[in-house]
Amino acid sequence: MKIERLLTMIMILINRKKVKAQELADLFDVSVRTIYRDVDTLSCAGIPVTSQQGSNGGISLMEGYRVDQQVLTKDELASLSVAIQSALTSYEDPHAEAVLEKLTGVADESVRQSVDQVFIDLSPWGQNIVLKEQLTLLKQAIESAHCVRFSYAASDGSVTSRLIEPYTLVQKGRMWYVYGYCRLRENFRLFKIARLKDIVEEETESFEKKPLQLAELPWDKEWQQPQNLVHLTLSFDPKMVTTMEEMFGLERVDAEHSIIEVSLPENEWLYGYLLSFGQRIKVIEPDHIRKIVRERAEEIVALYKEESH
Incomplete structure (x- = not known):
């Protein structure tokens, strides 16, 4: 829509000061002639936008121009910018990128500095x-x-x-x-x-x-559906009490007796999760979970015994 394109153009120009007409045309998938018509529309609406020809030319706004930012406080602008910036580390979203560009344009230098103080990178190591x-x-x-x-x-x-x-x-x-x-x-x-x-x-x-x-x-x-859960009683190495409290929660850990009482869904994930603790955790109850974990551990031992021959 033309209104949305015009608003986005204003925010881009506030943020970047000068932009080539061709760059804007490519961004909005319109012709350069359409961009210049948009410039005329903005000028008629009282927005101080100008265009300059030549290699160093481009479309720009009068120095010092700012839009009203009373809708959001500085802290709200900063928080919203951090949230959008974080989301964009995981997936591409042209709409979110456009919003971030608008927010950056509305914000003053103090808000931009606040945004730079926190960067939440949700992408995995190595940029998957x-x-x-x-x-x-x-x-x-x-x-x-x-x-x-x-x-x-x-x-x-x-x-x-x-x-x-x-x-x-x-x-x-x-x-x-x-x-x-x-x-x-x-x-x-x-x-x-x-x-x-x-x-x-x-x-x-x-x-x-x-x-x-x-x-x-x-x-x-x-x-957490009851039919999917199994109640576990686990014992653990007393030296690991702090780690157990962090992982299972203080309310589930009896530090004095080194016991954990917890309900978790029973599936392949649970068996692997219990095995991941190695000798630091032992299943006390129920018996069928003890049996499964023991059998999986024996299979692991047998696998490495085979490799040693």
């Missing part, structure tokens, strides 16, 4: 390009209400083809997930993006979003 591409594709499908098809590898190694109606991207525990309605399971599911392969946005397969209260964190509710 594949993950960023996946997140960008999924976000695009969510915005367009298009289904997404992919191969999903479960924790037990089985692979199934899924078609889902994606609702939201979720970052939890430093991992990215997509939450959506799975056509195969006929229910909402949380899919770990690291286990997705061959992701395709089905542009011809649209869906109508169902009522869903994402603010209530439905994926957490599913995790």
